[in-house]
Amino acid sequence: MKEKRNRNNSVPKDHPRYKSLKYRHKIIEGMKNLVVAEAGLIAHGRGECFDYIFGEKTNETAKKAIKAAVAQLMISNKPIISVNGNVAALVPKELVKLSKTLNIPLEINLFYRKEGRIEAIKNLLEKSGAKEILGLDQNKMVEIEELSSNRRLVDPKGIKIADTVFVPLEDGDRTEALKKIGKKVIAVDLNPISRTAIWADITIIDNIIRALPEMIKIAKDLKNLKKEQLITILNNFNNKKNIIDTLDLIKEYIEAQKENAFKILKS
Numbered sequence: 001m002k003e004k005r006n007r008n009n010s011v012p013k014d015h016p017r018y019k020s021l022k023y024r025h026k027i028i029e030g031m032k033n034l035v036v037a038e039a040g041l042i043a044h045g046r047g048e049c050f051d052y053i054f055g056e057k058t059n060e061t062a063k064k065a066i067k068a069a070v071a072q073l074m075i076s077n078k079p080i081i082s083v084n085g086n087v088a089a090l091v092p093k094e095l096v097k098l099s100k101t102l103n104i105p106l107e108i109n110l111f112y113r114k115e116g117r118i119e120a121i122k123n124l125l126e127k128s129g130a131k132e133i134l135g136l137d138q139n140k141m142v143e144i145e146e147l148s149s150n151r152r153l154v155d156p157k158g159i160k161i162a163d164t165v166f167v168p169l170e171d172g173d174r175t176e177a178l179k180k181i182g183k184k185v186i187a188v189d190l191n192p193i194s195r196t197a198i199w200a201d202i203t204i205i206d207n208i209i210r211a212l213p214e215m216i217k218i219a220k221d222l223k224n225l226k227k228e229q230l231i232t233i234l235n236n237f238n239n240k241k242n243i244i245d246t247l248d249l250i251k252e253y254i255e256a257q258k259e260n261a262f263k264i265l266k267s
């Protein structure tokens, strides 16, 4: 019998899936305090499933997309980071850090507009160091006509006038609508064939919990590049090819598991 028993339902640090369980608990906690929508739990589970089938790591294809994404954000005139409940619950400090490193505002934009959610997310972001947050005063929001979901309500100083919108994990209809009104879209989505992934200009196929710290690191690396050098990075990036390469990686990973998965039986 193990000596140190887990008495308070926290995740024991020696659990083989400690990290994954830790983030699950952040999502559950987020749901209890209104940051995360109920459907956010299901979205998280879908993400976990995709993460599993490419090894729960930031692959080379994701690194290429991250570099292009940061270059795109750096050359944009009015970029914006859109924040939903799941992202706020999982990586609030990193959202604020990316926003400060690249000098890009955060805008709360929700699919499920339950009373109290915007306030809860605002408080969490502020606790994590955010100074200016857009998307707060619902009376001042304007509509994106091409969109029928709640995400159509946007801040006139943010998404409405942005040239590039960074949309970490979400439903697909908005990316399509944003593209139709001429915006560049950068998405983070573990599902390489979601509508968001396919419609985005730059698709980072990675878990947001790994993608954001990597983006912050790359933002520091690219800080001193000239605009032409950033444009060259973008010109060398092909989103369609990158998605196809990621699908190939998934095939290779699953193929390798035919041998590797059963090795644990011998250990």
Ligand code: PTJ
Binding pocket: 035, 036, 037, 039, 040, 041, 042, 043, 044, 045, 046, 047, 048, 050, 084, 085, 086, 090, 109, 110, 111, 112, 113, 169, 170, 171, 172, 188, 189, 190, 191, 194, 206, 207, 208, 209
């Ligand atoms: O907070 P709200 O009200 O704005 O709602 C947010 C959710 C996520 C509930 C809403 O946008 C939604 O229902 O999204 P979907 O349609 O479930 O899409 C979520 C996508 O994100 C799926 O393709 C998942 O595979 C992917 N995903 C889930 N968790 C992660 C992820 N991608 C990257 N990192 C994750 N941790």
